[in-house]
Amino acid sequence: MTSILIVDDDINILKLVDIHLSEQGYKVFQAKNGIEALEILQKEMCHLAVVDIMMPFMDGYELTKEIRNKYDLPVILLTAKNQIEDKEQGFHAGTDDYLVKPFEPKELSFRIKALLRRYDNHSDENIIRIGSTTINKKSYEVQNGDRTMLLPLKEFELLYFLMSNPMQVFSRNHLIEQIWGLDHQGDERTVDVHIKRLRERFSKLTGDFQIKTVRGVGYSLEAKRG
Template sequence: MRMHVLVVDDDPSIRELLRFVLRKDGYVVLEAENGQAASGLLENEQVHLAVVDIMMPGKDGFELCQEIRLHYDIPVIMLTARAEMEDKEKGFDAGTDDYIVKPFEPKELLFRMKALLRRYRLVSSEVIQLGSVVIDRRGYEIKIGEAVLTLPLREFELLSQLASHPGRIYTREQLIQLIWSADFQGDSRTVDVHIKRLRERFADRQDDFTITTIRGLGYKLEVREG
């Protein structure tokens, strides 16, 4: 099946470049010049991945990304000239899976897209495999070979969330909303404590996966390539 990629950018030259590069690599390209037009395409067309600019008239890339996260289960790459850490943090808070700063190498965009599409296909199941570690999301169990490990609920949900999209950066605030809910009364240090516990529990499984701190942003889970 050919993958359908939605390109959202108000710069016609960027859309033209991406159209050429993506079609050459076998993708079907859908184009929108702003967030509002992109919303219409998402409602009416099959989209497997979105490449989104931030600075657009009307509905900007942050708003569009939040909308995609709310209604669709597809990867999002922000492709933007905004390189400040604050913009990156806002992008990941909005739910983007990756963030690429213009000017960019088309080849890099392609391999990042392919990596994201692989990851999203992997998490369509109720079972996530991280090397020899198997997460059974339905049974709330971790299996390592013949052994079964039962984690406290919040730790299990946190690990499952990170493992659902390996390589994706989650901010602490985003993890609080996803795992503890928006009305949680604690602070972001709660996430740090749970991450520390997970790292301690799986200290001897680093050949399978690691949970990495992204300074100034949050955390991501990385799977070791076999």
């Protein structure tokens, strides 16, 4: 069942949207502010979030940024504002769509369906396969044959990046920028440690790929041919 998270400090809006979406077969989670919303997202699988902008503790822009940083799901911002600057700020925060109050529940429903279709169509972009090894950025799982693994976050992101770009050589600095960010305070050894851990996990498990050291340059993931 598709789950929708509704975040609004207006109880009447929560009830109205909940009733309308529940009638269409969606499972609805309600949150009255951004803190509650993030707590729900930690516990429940949600496929889309409808977020009000004007809320206590954390406004809709900040919540949208948090969702965008941690989860791969579309966001629709609800607001009473209709100024172009507010829309611009919403899209900069990472929202996928924008609906101005007062709105017709049917219009919200149309927008939800359109966004869910768009995300479904792009879901394969999050999945990479090399031989019998599959890495899924939506679920953060690595599957090899019948075995499913959950890696530490940075190991996962490093492996995902290398599997996305097989047979290419990357310097340690480049990998730090891609995985840890430009403001990372550590040194190049951080990459070496994570590469070592990935090799230890996968070298005996699969021959689908190998992470090779390119002396004086960095690392490259070599995929098995055929």
